[in-house]
Amino acid sequence: MMTAHPRLSLNQATVKHASLEEAIEAVQSAGYQAIGTWREPVQAVGLARAEAMISASGLRVSTHCRGGFFTVPEGPERRASIEDNRRAIDETARLAAAGAEGSQAILVLVVGGLPEGSRDVREARIRVADALDELAPYARQAGVTLAIEPLHPMYCSDRAVVSTLGQALDLAAPFDPAVVGVTVDTFHVWWDPQVYEQIERAGKEGRIATYQVCDWATPLAADVLLSRHYPGDGVIDFASLTRAVEATGYAGDIEVEIFNADVWSTPHPQVASRTADAFALAVAPHLAR
Amino acid sequence: MMTAHPRLSLNQATVKHASLEEAIEAVQSAGYQAIGTWREPVQAVGLARAEAMISASGLRVSTHCRGGFFTVPEGPERRASIEDNRRAIDETARLAAAGAEGSQAILVLVVGGLPEGSRDVREARIRVADALDELAPYARQAGVTLAIEPLHPMYCSDRAVVSTLGQALDLAAPFDPAVVGVTVDTFHVWWDPQVYEQIERAGKEGRIATYQVCDWATPLAADVLLSRHYPGDGVIDFASLTRAVEATGYAGDIEVEIFNADVWSTPHPQVASRTADAFALAVAPHLAR
Numbered sequence: 001m002m003t004a005h006p007r008l009s010l011n012q013a014t015v016k017h018a019s020l021e022e023a024i025e026a027v028q029s030a031g032y033q034a035i036g037t038w039r040e041p042v043q044a045v046g047l048a049r050a051e052a053m054i055s056a057s058g059l060r061v062s063t064h065c066r067g068g069f070f071t072v073p074e075g076p077e078r079r080a081s082i083e084d085n086r087r088a089i090d091e092t093a094r095l096a097a098a099g100a101e102g103s104q105a106i107l108v109l110v111v112g113g114l115p116e117g118s119r120d121v122r123e124a125r126i127r128v129a130d131a132l133d134e135l136a137p138y139a140r141q142a143g144v145t146l147a148i149e150p151l152h153p154m155y156c157s158d159r160a161v162v163s164t165l166g167q168a169l170d171l172a173a174p175f176d177p178a179v180v181g182v183t184v185d186t187f188h189v190w191w192d193p194q195v196y197e198q199i200e201r202a203g204k205e206g207r208i209a210t211y212q213v214c215d216w217a218t219p220l221a222a223d224v225l226l227s228r229h230y231p232g233d234g235v236i237d238f239a240s241l242t243r244a245v246e247a248t249g250y251a252g253d254i255e256v257e258i259f260n261a262d263v264w265s266t267p268h269p270q271v272a273s274r275t276a277d278a279f280a281l282a283v284a285p286h287l288a289r
Numbered sequence: 290m291m292t293a294h295p296r297l298s299l300n301q302a303t304v305k306h307a308s309l310e311e312a313i314e315a316v317q318s319a320g321y322q323a324i325g326t327w328r329e330p331v332q333a334v335g336l337a338r339a340e341a342m343i344s345a346s347g348l349r350v351s352t353h354c355r356g357g358f359f360t361v362p363e364g365p366e367r368r369a370s371i372e373d374n375r376r377a378i379d380e381t382a383r384l385a386a387a388g389a390e391g392s393q394a395i396l397v398l399v400v401g402g403l404p405e406g407s408r409d410v411r412e413a414r415i416r417v418a419d420a421l422d423e424l425a426p427y428a429r430q431a432g433v434t435l436a437i438e439p440l441h442p443m444y445c446s447d448r449a450v451v452s453t454l455g456q457a458l459d460l461a462a463p464f465d466p467a468v469v470g471v472t473v474d475t476f477h478v479w480w481d482p483q484v485y486e487q488i489e490r491a492g493k494e495g496r497i498a499t500y501q502v503c504d505w506a507t508p509l510a511a512d513v514l515l516s517r518h519y520p521g522d523g524v525i526d527f528a529s530l531t532r533a534v535e536a537t538g539y540a541g542d543i544e545v546e547i548f549n550a551d552v553w554s555t556p557h558p559q560v561a562s563r564t565a566d567a568f569a570l571a572v573a574p575h576l577a578r
Contacts, residue, residue, distance in 0.1 A: 170482075
């Protein structure tokens with residue numbers, strides 16, 4: 001029986017083409033205790049069935065991915081997005097309740113890029129704040145933490161106008177940390193000259209909802225979205241970043257989330273196992289607990 | 290006779306495959322008053338010949354590109370880089386002296402990425418500070434301003450560990466603003482949540498050595514280095530950024546610098562003319578002077 005580090009979780013995006021059942025099997029075969037779910041494979045089997053599968057698996061749910069994409073101006077598209085985020089909050093609460101003890105009811109938010117035809121990134125950022133205002137009471141009632149994810153600035157125009165940890169913390173500041181926190185993903189933040197001070201700040205403000213790891217290497221993939229690598233295969237200093245996150249007292253699961261065409265075309269159990277090995281070498285030695 | 294905006298300068302990288310002679314001809318044919326030179330085409334004809342060509346052209350020199358690439362640890366490679374930067378400073382001074390009145394003796398610095406095999410971005414950044422320490426007295430004596438260019442964070446690992454305007458200003462802070470300033474390039478800074486406050490700060494600190502414009506559009510080119518576009522062809526808000534730079538009192542030339550395979554394969558006079566048109570529409574209306 002293989003075992004993986006007890007705090008390691010496989011984010012389901014790492015095995016993008018797996019069904020929920022296949023993802024659970026892959027994770028279990030490699031000895032994980034936790035999984036980070038995605039909406040599409042959950043919806044493919046239906047929420048009730050997904051809950052039953054998660055419950056039967058004995059796995060913890062570390063996060064649910066993902067909400068957000070609410071930078072469009074007021075109108076039917078924005079209403080549909082807010083409504084969809086409410087559904088994502090419901091899913092998050094139910095999956096976390098179905099998961100083993102220690103499951104986290106965390107919805108990761110990728111906030112969205114510039115609306116079609118817009119050049120106003122400041123206005124798009126204000127709309128993110130507005131959406132948080134609107135969703136926070138609903139999330140609180142559901143017991144869900146919304147985890148704003150700053151994405152690498154190369155995704156600012158088409159995916160997420162929140163580009164730094166400091167900016168995510170500023171957006172989270174008006175809310176209870178139990179309701180609005182942040183996602184710290186090494187791939188997105190490693191380059192930031194302020195990353196260490198902002199991780200420390202995030203810890204002091206109680207905002208680190210989840211810590212995700214994967215590596216950065218060049219040349220970037222032709223589709224830059226798919227440029228993520230196994231920890232250790234690139235240039236990110238996992239020692240310093242992991243110690244900084246641990247120093248804040250963060251004790252939750254740590255997800256590996258890799259978007260990469262080669263990884264996606266590898267058999268899922270092999271990906272889960274390779275991920276556990278990479279985590280053991282590049283990340284686990286720097287964990288405080 | 291065509292005319293272009295009197296503050297518009299064509300950065301020679303926009304016509305990468307042009308010789309210095311061809312670049313000067315293209316710029317003149319489109320009615321420019323200024324050009325930003327690059328080292329390779331200058332060295333291809335020799336510095337003395339380049340000076341004579343610039344002098345005969347009647348053009349101003351807006352900047353010389355580029356120095357930097359000094360993040361490697363101490364040793365022969367670092368010594369060679371420092372020595373090469375001294376030569377670049379000399380070239381900058383001589384070309385500016387050869388240019389028409391209003392020429393600027395500004396050497397743009399792309400500082401370099403992580404050294405081969407390194408994961409220590411903080412150490413690489415300290416080496417940038419060390420290199421500035423070493424080069425500043427030489428630049429002062431030559432009457433040259435070193436203009437640190439923050440590059441988009443997607444180039445942090447392989448090209449420039451200086452990723453934000455705020456970071457560039459912190460690096461410049463110990464030096465006389467006449468000796469060490471910054472380059473503000475819209476493509477690199479537009480996404481930054483702090484860009485407006487940092488432009489204002491740069492103005493107050495007298496550090497804006499040069500303002501460069503080009504646009505951002507997605508999908509990014511397969512080689513992300515070549516993702517730059519004519520102003521107006523992407524999502525950058527040139528109105529707000531240009532007004533912010535102008536509000537600091539910046540009154541120098543404004544370069545258009547485009548790395549783009551399609552632009553590079555277009556006849557040079559056509560590129561110069563198209564650039565002038567794009568500048569007139571997207572940037573010039575927002576200039577204070």
